[in-house]
Amino acid sequence: MADPERHPAWGPEGAGGGSWADLARLCAAADEAFGSGSLDEAEGLYAVVRAREPGHPAAELGTAAVLRRRAAEQERRGRSDAASELSAEADRIERAAKAGAEVRPRTLLVRQARARADAGDMEAAVRLLQDSVRAAIGERRVSGLADELEDAGTDEAWRILVARAALTAQADAERAADLASLLRNGPRRPASEVDGALDPAADIDQPDPPAPLVVASKPPVVEPHGPSAGPAEAGMVFESHRGGLPPMAPYFAEVWRRRQFLVHMARAKLKGQHADTLAGRAWTLLNPILLALTYFMLVTVLLDAQSTTTVYLGTLLSGLFAFFYTSNAIRMGALSVVGAGNLVMNTAFPRLLLPLSACVSALLLFLPMLLVYAVFHLAVGLPLGPQLAAVPLIIALQTSLCAGLAMLVAVANVFVRDVGRALPYALRLWLYLSPVLWTIDQVPDSAARVVEFSPLYPILVSWHQVLIDGEGPGGWLLAQAGAWGAVTLVAGTVLFLRKEREFAVRI
């Protein structure tokens, strides 16, 4: 079976040397340009055809048409001598083209094609055959052409050339039936049987738009991806998008492989933020401390709160820091994709790394806050005990929530930029609706239902229980936190992966 990539009849798809210009396509493009008024473009394209094949009728006539159009323009501008010069040139070209066409009868074309094929110049042979087919169709002498083609040869290679020429001339065919007859009466076997070379599914009676000279549309054997292909041989296939998710295992394998990129991006982002300041990296600690103090002053001074006890300060600090973790993750997540235009447009990597990196940045901001809180906790004498072993668990649950929310917000912001704008307000409102500035007992029952529904509610209450009350976190609360985390993570991942492919065109 002829290997489509090596068989010379298929052109330089992988065959080095020789070159091929799709003259039909060039003429079509030139006609298109002419139609839309780009005369110089049309002239340029026709010129390429004429350089490759002097006397090509379509190109010659096309050039003449361009010149006539220019002549009309010059006439409009009142330059009649320029106009008549152009018209004369157009006439000359048209005359030569018609004369040329007369000198090249069908039989001569077929003989020339055979000679070129024997000499090994398959491209020229196909072109000549295409011209002969067109000529025959124009003259309605298709069966005569079929006879001449048989006379010229009956070998396999010749038949393939003929079939190919016929197929690619489909665009010119006024009547597909003529072509079908050519193929039935010419080569002994119908097109569909020519091995491996033609698309068995092509319906000859329905000409396609100018087909490119690639036909092997039997799906190529895709070598297995994965370990058997060797580490350097990752085979990837991109096909048109029909909704749905990319293959998950390779995707997450690649995410894992690029984990260092994720971490370094997260660190670089934070490093870059404080580059100009005097305090530099101390700001990662100063920020939360100053914010906490501000809120403390707000609550005590303005609200004349019940007790400005250290317990209350501890509640405030731990609640605010925990809240900031999530709100930072969301805030940075929203910008993670839309702000990475350069990366998204110019490198290929699993885009999920972007919101995950935002989440890691938020975590890196959270850890120093935890440290500051720990110092405070010890200094003030808040309870220590085995319940503190639950802290890593709470952090893990909160992290899954943050990651999920970061992904959701990242995707949403790409499609609806208003999300990013509205976010500061939404986050502020969420803070007020969370048990940070107040505790649950201060809230009337009707409102309690509402605030309990927040995804951060179980997390914040768990923090409070473990750090301030000195008790182990309630199992029910942890289950709720776990559920929220899992749901947002899955929803975020699925939504992100489905929409990921559109990012490059939306940013």
Added chain:
Amino acid sequence: MRSASEQGARAQVGASPTAIRVQGLSVSHRTVYRSPRRAGARRIEITRRRRIQRVDALRDVSLTVPRGEVLGIVGANGAGKSTLLRAIAGILPPGQGRIEVRGRVSTLLALGVGFNRSLSGRDNVLLGGLAAGLEPSAIRARYDEIVDFAELGDHMELPMKTYSSGMFGRLAFSVAVHMDPDILLIDEALATGDATFKAKSSARMRELCDNAGTILLVTHGMSTIRDLATSCVWLHRGQVMSRGDPSAVVDDYATYARTKKHARAIHDDE
């Protein structure tokens, strides 16, 4: 640089002869814009109609790139060259058609991708390398080579904000060409800098073309194509017009460009 034994091993690991196969690829995108205000409208228009225009960046493109080939891609601006590279890299999804890629793809489509200007040159080498898909150990192994090539010396510790554009370009280019790709996609002449650096960059590109597995090179420099490419493709308005021997294809494109320019010069004298 890969050692000879590594190259031999690679050739043996069932490497298929085809590195890239593109079949019937079409990519189009839609731009949304607001209809322009009608001239002389008396009332203030609160919303203007959104119009959607569809742009066909690539139309039914098919090609096959065997392993080891340096394929030049030429064409006028807007012909779809960058779109083709990005589709092959997996950055843009195909609207129709199918792309098969065998091997790891490295893209050199823009300078300084992944860089953070607030950070030092040293940090950015790491970031740029990671963005390109290298392991940190591999980046550290190449670090000295990258710095030498960029000729920046002590500036490496300073934030890249302080670099001149030439320095930025040199470091970014140096990072980009020291990756070790199976398949390399290069868009446009990325070499900047003075004459000495340009010469070094060309030599380095030439080395890449000799050593790297497969290269797709988009450029406007016809002499680059003639020197480096083993095969060439001419794209015009998203379609392949000509392909094969680089000189012939470049001639076709040159004929087109020359005629077009000549025609415009003569006739476009408004």
